[in-house]
Structures are given as C-alpha cells and as structure tokens.
Amino acid sequence: MLHRFIKLICFLLGLVLFQSAFSQDRPGHVVVISIDGFRPEFYLDSSMPTPNLQEMYKQGVAAKEVTGIFPTVTYPSHTTLITGATPKDHGIYYNTKIEEDGSAGGWVYDFKEIKSKTLWQAAKEKGLVTASVSWPVSVNAEYIDYNIPEFWSFENPMDRRGATSEKAHPKGLFEEVVKNATGTLEINDYNLSSMSMDQNLARIAGYLLREYKPNLLTIHLPLTDGAQHRQGRKGNLVRKAIAGADTAVGIIRDALDKAGIGNETVIIVTGDHGFVDVHTQIAPNVILRQHGLHQQSEGRPKAFFFSAGGSAFLHLEDGNDRKTLERIKQIFAGLPLEVRSTFEIIEEDKISERGGDPRAKLALGAKRGYSFSNDADGDLMTYKRGGKHGFYPNFHDIATGFVGYGKGMQEGEIIESMYLEDVGKIVASLLQIELNQGTTFYHSTIKK
Template identity: 40%
Template sequence: MLLKKIFFVAVVLGAVMPAGAQSAKHVVLISIDGLRPEFYLDPSWPTPHLKQLKQLGAYARQVTGVFPTVTYPSHTAIITGQPPGKHGIYYNAPFEAPKGRWYWEDSAIKVPTLWKAVKQAGLTSGAVMWPVTVGAPVDYNFPVRRADGDEKTDQLSVTRPYVTPAGLLDKMAAATGAPVTAEDFKYSNIDHTIGRMAAFIFKQYQPSLLAVHFVQADHAQHEHGRDAREVKEAVAAIDSMIGLVMTTIKETGQESGTTVIVTGDHGFVDATQSVAPNALLAENGLISGNDWKAKFYTAGGSAFLYTKTPGDTAVTQQVAQLLRRIPGSDKLFRIITKEELAAIGANPEVELALAMKKGVVANNAAKGPLVRNKPLGGAHGYYPDFNEIYTGFIASGYGIRQGAALEQLRMLDIAPLICRLLGIPSLVEGTGKLPDVFQTDK
C-alpha cells in the first residue's frame, strides 16, 4: 500500500515537495457529485473548463471509491483519507435515524479532517455545500443542512443558522450587489449559487483550502439516468461555474500559487431492478412490525445487515442461507462477509452486506414483492469494483506535473496529496514517511 501511495504522489506531483521546499498557497478542492471520468475524457461532453484543467495538469482515468459509493461517506473519505469504517460516516443517514436526519455534524467524524489540520497549521479554510460540515472548524462555511420533505421551509432558511461567520451571506450580497434568496437554492439554480459563493470566498478571503461541492449532476442522473439531456445540461452548468472559480483565482493574482483539484464521490448506473431484502426477512419471521431480529439498511446498490443482538452468528447464518436460496440470487447480488467488509474499510457494526449487481438496487421495504422490474433512473452505492461506478480526478496548477496520466488511483489518496501540497502534516499514518522522491522547479 505504501508503494502505491509513493507512486501516486510521485507521478502526479511535479512539486509536492522535498522538506523545506515552498508549498502551495491555496488548494481549491472541487467535488462534482456523480462525476464520471467521461465528463472530461469524452469530447462529446460540454466541459471546456474541465478539459482545460486536464490538459494543463494531471488526471486519472478512474478513481476507486469507498463502500458504499454514496455521497456522505465518500466526501468524508476525501477530507480524511480514511474509509467509512474508520471515519464513522457509514451512509448518508444513520441507521434507524428519524426521517430527515442525516449525518450533518462534523462531530460525527471520528478521525482528523483537513479542516482541523489546516487550522492547526495556522491556515484558513472555506467550504461550500460540503457534506458533514455543520459545526466544523471551517473559517468560511456554508454547510449542508438541507431541508427535507417533512420540513415546511426552504433550503436557505434551514441552512442560514449554521453558516459561519454568521454574516457571510450578507457580505456576499453586499460585495456582489445581488441578494441571496430562497430562489437561489432551488435545484435549477443551486450550482450557480454554489459557484458564486465559492468565487466570493476565494476573492474576499483567499483561504488556504477551499472545498466546493456541486450537486445537480447527481440529481439529474438519479432522475433521468446516466446520459440524458438533463445530465449534460447540469454538467455544463457546473463546468461554467468551475470557469468562474478559475477566472476569480486569476483575477486575484493567486494563479501561480494555487492548485485546483476536481474529483467526485461516485459514478452512476442505470437501474432496472429493485430488491427488497427485508421482505425476505419478514416472510421468515425475522421482522415483525417494529420488532426485528435482523434488518437490512440499504444504500442504493448495497444493503447492510444489522442483527438486534450485535454479533448474533446464528441469525446471520440464517439470513445468509435465506439469501442463497433465492432463485437467481447470483444475478441480483453478491454476499460480502464481515471479513471482506473489514478489508475494504466498511461499517464494522454490520454482520454482512449485499453488493448488488450492476443495474440492481436495494430498498428498505419489508412488505411487497422481493424483486421489482422497472426502469428506476440512475443509482450508485455499489461496491467500487467496476467502471461505471468509478469517479474521476483532475489536478492542475502549482505543484502538479503537466501531462501526468494515471489509470487508477484511490479516493483515499486525495487528502494526503492536499496535505503535501499545503506543507502540513499528513492525516494518514505512514504518508509522512514517504521518501524524498519529488522534484520541484518552483
């Protein structure tokens, strides 16, 4: 594993630097939710700014994510360098959480984050719509604390109390001459708003680390599938906002000392089948109303088995036997053992998991048919071992070797890369001991 990290950093970086060498002044970390490598590899996608960054810097043909490949565990992996089993954000929402209660708070993260590392180094940070950042030690922060279906209010009203500093949005409105309204946070407008906020924060405060999360490409793929017209429109809008951020960096005179990294959290699969593993458990007496001995918690292309008594081997074996008896089960899912879950760094609290086959998703229903066949739009959450679910990576600017191309890298390598660029101690044990294999002409 150490050799892989050395290779990744050595190939990508022209200047992630020998001890004592100059560091990047700024890193702008951009996440496109649902980013697929073809967005910048395929000429048919309307992404001139992504392609410019790729041409001027380094890129990967695929990035291996964490399990499950969903937004909150993945974004937390990006800013910690650790998998869900260590950082503690196992899904988007905790198991058995009340409706609308997701992993919002930074306090849920069990390991050090880039935010804390940057602050400890005496540097500043900013974040726009980055998951799990409510209450995070981010100097300029518009976190994700979104309205849910059971909240009788709008996105802006829900989020405003958690923005830091408290007057950030008012300062942005005064500086840009455009008030921030609830309309700006509707899905048709939200990525434009995110881009404006990111540009304002960089121009006004020039933080050492600015993390930005664009969301509409994910929403469009869920609604319309991987390659619908609406997806290309969403991706084009995000690309234009990345262009705004790039222009702002240049206008502030910080281009030569800034590194821009674009990555994502997962790819997408067009789903046509839905499986309800809890219906199987209910049929066999393991779930009865609110009482249960075993229950699956699903995350798109995956499902995770909890037992009422943790570590209940007998119940776990019973569930495994029931799953194997499903006709054609090998075409629906693969059973992931507890040992395999530990090896990939997934949730340690569950007894086994289901990795759904490509195009199959799981749902939490305990009633109704076990399998439904119908077009379901786009999905993710799958085990990260096939092309469509991989995400992407581009890095350009200070410290990045132009023309470097990687076939594959890990999502977990991104945080150590940022630490090296900023010249701060690595969050991940071992990476600080990498030999001095880097060159710099800075």
C-alpha cells in the same frame, strides 16, 4: 524513496509517496472542488460539454478512475475526501442515521460526528486560513474560518436559505455572500431544483477566494447527482448538469485570477462516486419478513437490511447472533436463480477492505441494473428506472475521477487508478499539513 506529484510522480511497487521535491513549487492555496456523481468520462470524453475540465485534464494530472469507499454514497465519501480515511475510521457510514426499526433517519450533517482528523483541522493547526461551501457534514465545523455548510430547513427542505444562514460561520457570512456574490436568492435559486444552484455556490466560493484568500477552500457541487438519478448515466438533463458544473469550475478559476492568486493555487476536481443505470429495485427485507426475521412490531427487528442504493447492509439486533447470521446466509444463497443472480453476497472481510460499516455482518451488492430499498412489505422486485450509486466499488462505472491542475502540476500525467482516500492525503502533502492517515498513496503506473 523518490517522491513526485507536484513536479515529480514516482512509485515503488505500486505504493506512491506524494511529496514535492521542490519546495518552491508548493502552492500557497488549494481549492478542492467535488462534483457529485463525477465520472472520469466528464474530462476523458472529448464529446462532453466540459471545456474547463478538459483543459485542466490536458494541462495537469488526471486519473483514469478513482476507486471509492463502500458504500459509494455522498456523505461518507465526502468525509473520506476531507480526512483521507475510510468510513470504518471516520465514522460516517451512510448518508443518514439508522432508526431503531431499521429505516433511514435524519441526514448526518454535524461535524462532531466525524471521528478522524480533517484537512480543515490540520490546516488550522498550521495557522492556515480555511473556507468551505456546501460541503457535507460541515455544520458546526470549528476549524473552518469561513463556512457556508450544506444544510436545509427540516420543516421545508426545499428552502435552504434560512437554515444555511443560521449555521454559517461567522454569523452574517451568508448575508455577506448573498449581497456581494449572488444577489437576492429566491427559494429555487438555492436548492436542488434549479440549475442555478451550482453556479450560485461557485459565485459564493469565488467571493470567499477574492475577499479572504483562504489557503484551503472546499466546495461541493451537487446538481449532477440528481440529474443522473433521474436519467441514468446519459440524457439531455445529465449533459445540462455536467455543463453547469463545468461552468461553476470556470467561475472559480476566474475568481482565483481576479484574486491575484491563480498562479499560486492548485485546483483539485474530484467526486464521491460514479453512476450505474438501473431498471429494477429489490426489497431484501421482504425475504427476511417472510422468514419471521423482520417483524413489523415496534422496536428493532431481529434482522434488517439497510439500503445504500446499490448495496444493502445486514444489521442484527444482537451483533453476536451467529446462528441468525448463518440462517440468513443460507436463505439468500438458496433463493431461486432469477433472484439470486441479481446480487452478490459481500462478506465482512470485503466490507472492511473498502472501509464499510464494521457493525454490518454482511452486505448485498446489486448487479448492474439493480438496486435495493428498505421496504419490508409489498413486492420483492419493482420496476424503477434511473441511476443509482452505493455499489461495491469494484467496477468502472461506479468509480469517480480526479484532476489536479495549477502550480507545479506536471502537464499531461495520467494516473491509471487511485483510491478516494488518496485525495485527502494529496491535499495534506500540497499544504504540508499533517493528517493521521500517513502519506502513502496507492495507485498503478503513471503514463507520460
């Protein structure tokens, strides 16, 4: 079969194998930039404040949409980006752990939680140099040579500086980048409250590129997520955050040129999920409680829904309790139309299709305008306006994007659609390293 993506992109019955036909066109360096809440409109819509992304889109390879995993939330999605696997294989099912009572526990941050091989490991096995800045689930990642992980203080979550310094590798790296890249950081210079966060992360990445010239650098820019949670898909704050992320991309591009490796580098800009405008929040555990299935006593409820925003996953105390499962299906199928019309029931086979939690017995997928909470008391529905993700990835608004720009990338190629797990496989092919996920990429026709 014929392969092309760096110089050539070909396809056979919709299954695309990505591999350069020309070894001289392989990059020596790959930079993966994840923009949280990255939507294809950021580069496809010429009215967006994104001159860097639009230039890269026009001069490189881009996708009209990238279908996410289920649920479409940050930490599982970023683990898919770095492994080429879906959550059912890599083991990061949600942003947080689930407590015994069904509530959200601490965030999943430790690299040891990942069950699949990562790009960092594959790169190190080939003797390549790796670096990462603010990537989710990268704390204690032994395969990252220069690591500034995404982490914060449990006592004061707004203050990320000391906790990041403690977990940075090698020791002293955080102090090194502050001295040489950002200058003194006040508390709000390095958290999600300030537009300066993305730029400071980009400056840190730029310093690592200039000083250590890693073959693989991954960086997560988080601020566009918070803006869209507050305002939805549109709004002045959202445009400011998008412009800020684009500026961060420009800082990294500039650093590559200053490092003398710009012509030997491919930059991949992608994301974890899109966003959906919402107005109402649903509490499905209220229904379970009304039927005696979600007791408020200590310990694990007989059944509970765990919210991922645009979806909620059903967990049973006894995973083999088919009687309770069927009863819950009947309860939710028989709800009044004004409630039943706000969500769809997602069966186990559909959960598995996009790699969702294999422990979940079914899920609820919110219709546009709605989202879920973990609440088990109070009103079934409450007014809550803003933006959400976590939806089942079967419509455009929740899709993320992809832009590939740099050495050997074919100018003006458009991918109609691809999957989130394709990104890790593409990076592996660019660097000629081996993941455990194979090399088959799924997407539709390429337009020239």
